[in-house]
Structures are given as C-alpha cells and as structure tokens.
Amino acid sequence: MAAVASLLQDQSVSISRPYADSEEDLVPIRSFTCFKTLLLSLAASALSEKLKLNSPTTNDFQTMDQMQLEHQYSPSRWSHRFQDPDDVIQHHIDFITKGEHVELKQSLKKRLLFAVGECTNVEGELFVITGAPLLASFSILFSCLQQARMQGQGYPSSVECDMAQRLTNNWTCLEGNHCQMSPKHNWEYVNYAPILVYIHGGYWQELSRCTSAYCVEPQYRNGVRTVILGYDLAPTVEMFRVIEHSADCEMRSVICFLNARNIKPADIHRQLCEVYGDDANSDGMVRRWPHTAQFLGGQRFDGDDEVKTAVREWFASQAGKFYNEGIERLAPRLDKCLDNITLREIVEEIKTGAEYVVNMAVNLGARSVWFAGHSAGAHLVSMLLFSGWLNQLDDRRRNLVKGFVLISGVYDLIPLINTYVNDNLKLSREEARVLSPMLLNIESLSVRKLKILVAVAEFDSPEFQRQSQTFFEKLEQKSTMLEFITVPGVDHFDIVENLHKEDFVLTKKITELIARD
Numbered sequence: 001m002a003a004v005a006s007l008l009q010d011q012s013v014s015i016s017r018p019y020a021d022s023e024e025d026l027v028p029i030r031s032f033t034c035f036k037t038l039l040l041s042l043a044a045s046a047l048s049e050k051l052k053l054n055s056p057t058t059n060d061f062q063t064m065d066q067m068q069l070e071h072q073y074s075p076s077r078w079s080h081r082f083q084d085p086d087d088v089i090q091h092h093i094d095f096i097t098k099g100e101h102v103e104l105k106q107s108l109k110k111r112l113l114f115a116v117g118e119c120t121n122v123e124g125e126l127f128v129i130t131g132a133p134l135l136a137s138f139s140i141l142f143s144c145l146q147q148a149r150m151q152g153q154g155y156p157s158s159v160e161c162d163m164a165q166r167l168t169n170n171w172t173c174l175e176g177n178h179c180q181m182s183p184k185h186n187w188e189y190v191n192y193a194p195i196l197v198y199i200h201g202g203y204w205q206e207l208s209r210c211t212s213a214y215c216v217e218p219q220y221r222n223g224v225r226t227v228i229l230g231y232d233l234a235p236t237v238e239m240f241r242v243i244e245h246s247a248d249c250e251m252r253s254v255i256c257f258l259n260a261r262n263i264k265p266a267d268i269h270r271q272l273c274e275v276y277g278d279d280a281n282s283d284g285m286v287r288r289w290p291h292t293a294q295f296l297g298g299q300r301f302d303g304d305d306e307v308k309t310a311v312r313e314w315f316a317s318q319a320g321k322f323y324n325e326g327i328e329r330l331a332p333r334l335d336k337c338l339d340n341i342t343l344r345e346i347v348e349e350i351k352t353g354a355e356y357v358v359n360m361a362v363n364l365g366a367r368s369v370w371f372a373g374h375s376a377g378a379h380l381v382s383m384l385l386f387s388g389w390l391n392q393l394d395d396r397r398r399n400l401v402k403g404f405v406l407i408s409g410v411y412d413l414i415p416l417i418n419t420y421v422n423d424n425l426k427l428s429r430e431e432a433r434v435l436s437p438m439l440l441n442i443e444s445l446s447v448r449k450l451k452i453l454v455a456v457a458e459f460d461s462p463e464f465q466r467q468s469q470t471f472f473e474k475l476e477q478k479s480t481m482l483e484f485i486t487v488p489g490v491d492h493f494d495i496v497e498n499l500h501k502e503d504f505v506l507t508k509k510i511t512e513l514i515a516r517d
C-alpha cells in the first residue's frame with residue numbers, strides 16, 4: 001500500500017561501525033548489566049578486532065564463543081553516544097523515568113484523565129477499569145479525539161477534554177459491550193481511532209509498562225490511541241529485585257481485589273493512600289513501595305522461600321486493613337508473583353493481553369489494531385504471529401489486526417542460551433527453539449494481509465542487525481507488505497527514546513503506516 005511503499009525511501013543506511021572497545025568500557029555493577037557480563041568485560045578489549053564484524057552474515061553466531069556473543073547481545077556496548085556502556089544505560093533510565101516525555105505524559109494525563117477527577121494514578125486507574133487479569137496487566141494511556149486534522153494545533157480544547165473525560169468514563173462499561181456515546185459529540189468518530197499496542201524490551205527481565213509510555217504523545221497527536229501492554233518479568237537473582245517485584249504484585253493484587261469488590265476507583269485510591277501514603281500517588285509502579293522494602297530490609301533471609309513467607313505475612317497484615325476476608329483470593333495471585341515466571345508464561349500473558357485489546361477494539365468500533373515492540377518486546381510481538389494466536393481469532397477480530405512494527409528485535413533465542421541473558425531465563429535449547437519466531441513456521445493465511453515494518457538501529461550490534469535482516473527475509477516469503485528500515489544515527493536505546501518526538505523518522509513511519517491505513 002502507499003504507506004508501506006513509501007516507507008524507507010530515504011532510509012537504507014548500511015551499517016557497521018561497531019563500538020570501538022577501550023579500557024574505559026569496563027563497567028561497574030548496575031541494574032541492567034549482569035555481574036557475569038561485567039567480569040567478562042575485563043577481557044573485552046582483547047576481542048575488539050574479532051568483534052568488529054562489518055557485515056553480519058547468517059549464522060555468524062555459531063562461530064562465536066560465549067564472550068563474543070555476550071558482547072553482541074549487550075546493546076549498550078555498541079552505542080556511539082557514550083564511551084562507557086554504563087552511561088548508555090544510565091541515560092536510558094534517566095530518560096524513561098525523568099525525560100521530557102514524562103512531563104508531556106503528565107500533561108496528557110491531566111487533560112485526558114485527571115479531568116475525570118477521580119484518580120491520580122493513571123496506570124492503576126486504568127488497570128482497575130479494564131479489570132485485566134494480573135498476569136496480563138496493562139496500563140492504557142489512550143489518546144483519542146481528532147485525527148490528522150488536529151495535528152499541529154497543540155493540546156485539545158476544553159470541549160475536547162470534556163469529550164475525553166466522557167470517553168474515559170465510558171470505558172467502565174466496555175466489559176458490558178455497550179458504551180452509550182452521545183452522537184452529538186461524534187463518539188463514533190472518536191472510537192474509530194486506530195489502536196497501537198506497544199511492548200517494551202529489557203530481555204524479559206527489566207523495565208516496565210509504566211516507564212514505557214514515551215511513544216504515546218506523538219501518536220496521540222496523530223489520532224492514534226496507544227496501549228502500553230505490560231507483562232510480569234522473568235525472575236532475577238538479586239534479592240532486592242525479588243522484593244521489588246513482590247511489592248509490585250502486592251499493590252496490584254490489592255487494586256484487583258478492591259476492583260472485584262466493585263469499589264470505586266476514587267475509593268481504592270483513597271484506601272491505598274491510607275496505607276501507602278504518598279507512594280500511592282507515585283507514577284504507576286515506577287517507584288517501588290518502600291513500606292515493603294522497609295519491612296523486609298531489616299531482616300535476614302536465607303533464601304527465596306523465606307522472603308516469600310515474610311512477604312506473605314506482611315501482606316496478610318496489610319491486606320487485613322482493607323478486607324480480611326479477601327486474603328484467600330489474593331494469596332494465589334501473590335504466589336504467582338513470587339514464583340518464577342518463565343518466558344513461555346510471558347508469551348502467554350502477551351497473548352491474553354493482546355486478545356483483550358482486540359476485544360476492546362471490537363467494542364469500541366476501532367478501525368484497526370497494530371502491535372509494536374522493542375528488543376525483547378519485538379520478540380513478544382512477533383510471537384503473536386508465530387504462536388497461532390492470530391489464527392485462533394474469529395474473522396472479525398483477526399481482520400482488525402492490521403500490522404506489526406518490530407524494532408531492534410531478537411527473533412532467534414538460540415544465540416542467547418549461553419549468555420548472561422539466560423542466567424535467569426534458564427531456557428533449554430528446546431525451549432529457546434519453540435520460543436524463537438525465526439525458527440517457527442509462519443501461518444501464511446494470517447500474515448499475508450499484514451503490514452509489517454522491521455526496524456533496526458544503525459548502531460545496533462551486527463548480531464542484532466543480522467537478526468532483523470534474517471527475520472525480515474523470512475517474513476518476506478509470506479507477505480508483500482513489508483518494509484525494512486535501518487534507522488540512521490541511533491543505537492538500541494535512542495531508537496525508541498526518540499519515539500517521543502513527532503519528527504523522528506521512525507515515529508513518522510509508524511504514524512504514516514497507521515494513520516494512512
């Protein structure tokens with residue numbers, strides 16, 4: 001189609017100036033980089049010549065040893081922006097938590113959601129409204145209203161805010177399938193807006209939906225609703241992460257429970273504030289819940305089981321403040337949170353979440369649904385194509401799914417098996433194979449009608465570039481509405497950080513693709 005045909009005309013940059021290693025590349029321990037990698041990085045400079053692969057060819061990875069693979073699959077080490085990989089990571093964290101898009105998101109929230117006057121926690125609020133299961137929790141930051149005609153006119157007027165407010169309120173009745181929209185406000189038109197689902201990366205172990213809404217604003221301005229779909233993270237070994245994760249789960253469980261009791265969002269928020277104080281006002285789950293950490297922090301634990309027991313006891317005492325009788329219902333959810341989440345389960349969660357969004361699109365009368373993912377998120381998104389998910393939808397739902405945007409993805413998990421990435425995932429070779437879209441058979445019928453954009457960063461590692469290129473070639477056998485783009489001048493991180501800018505080449509490609517469809 002025209003939109004797809006126009007993709008990439010000016011974008012074929014072929015790459016490969018891999019990051020030049022130096023002694024300064026040695027990085028201290030930090031949240032993204034695993035300890036093992038850091039130790040290995042001591043030897044990294046010795047490998048630099050070997051790693052400067054100019055044009056990656058298929059199966060290069062099979063000749064690489066562990067150290068080379070770890071280098072290739074450590075995206076922070078290929079950036080051209082910073083000398084030190086650690087700085088790339090730090091910058092990314094700063095960006096997703098404090099970047100200017102956060103301001104914009106706040107502003108959007110104020111205009112579209114705070115106006116409702118009920119809730120200060122968008123993620124929590126929408127989580128409640130959707131009533132999504134814990135394991136497929138998502139935050140919905142939706143844009144609505146005007147399509148391209150609004151472009152360039154800044155934020156919506158108060159009338160439009162009012163429309164948005166009503167739309168927000170009407171989400172509560174989505175479960176019942178009947179949204180009473182006033183024709184005089186042209187609700188049908190509003191609801192007709194396409195929906196873009198975005199899934200973050202972080203090797204299935206890091207980041208969160210709450211800090212991944214950087215792409216919302218420009219899409220909003222172009223009349224596209226964005227759903228940031230979250231998933232439970234695979235376990236990490238460090239104790240503090242276990243604690244953080246369980247605290248997250250606990251809070252979400254409480255919200256779920258109170259929602260199941262038909263408590264109004266405003267009351268849920270008030271009750272949360274009573275127990276959690278200011279933390280209940282924090283931006284979704286971004287900030288962890290210090291009460292839990294504080295409680296656990298003063299104690300010594302010999303293992304995960306002890307932490308689980310302690311968290312459970314603590315949780316029971318806290319939950320009692322809400323509803324004693326509800327604990328039975330919450331406990332299994334908490335168990336699930338504390339148990340190891342496998343990649344297979346994450347894929348299932350994403351399928352559940354995706355189905356929820358498609359149903360929502362049907363109920364709203366949205367004209368299309370698009371899925372985008374970054375890095376590990378691109379893997380999850382492409383598993384929707386390769387796991388039979390699309391095929392089991394009925395015609396109406398399947399036809400709503402118009403396309404996919406895959407950004408700097410990992411599609412073949414085999415090369416990761418012997419790297420630090422697998423320390424916590426613990427994928428066997430067989431599991432890695434059945435969870436690798438690159439190695440699975442595509443369902444031709446469903447794919448043929450889809451538009452698929454495969455994007456990779458100029459400063460992604462050669463292995464990342466090879467993965468994107470090879471996956472694109474695989475998809476090419478089944479679909480003609482495909483485009484491959486190498487986004488110039490960006491690395492694995494700013495390829496998505498820049499999605500908060502309306503004039504970024506990839507933002508434009510995505511909005512063109514979706515809005516022109």
Ligand SMILES: N[C@@H](CC(=O)c1ccccc1NC=O)C(=O)O
Nearest residue numbers: 032074075076201202203375376
């Ligand atoms: N440990 C990685 C971090 C990483 O891979 C990453 C970070 C943010 C978003 C996506 C990532 N990779 C795949 O999902 C690194 O060293 O760069």
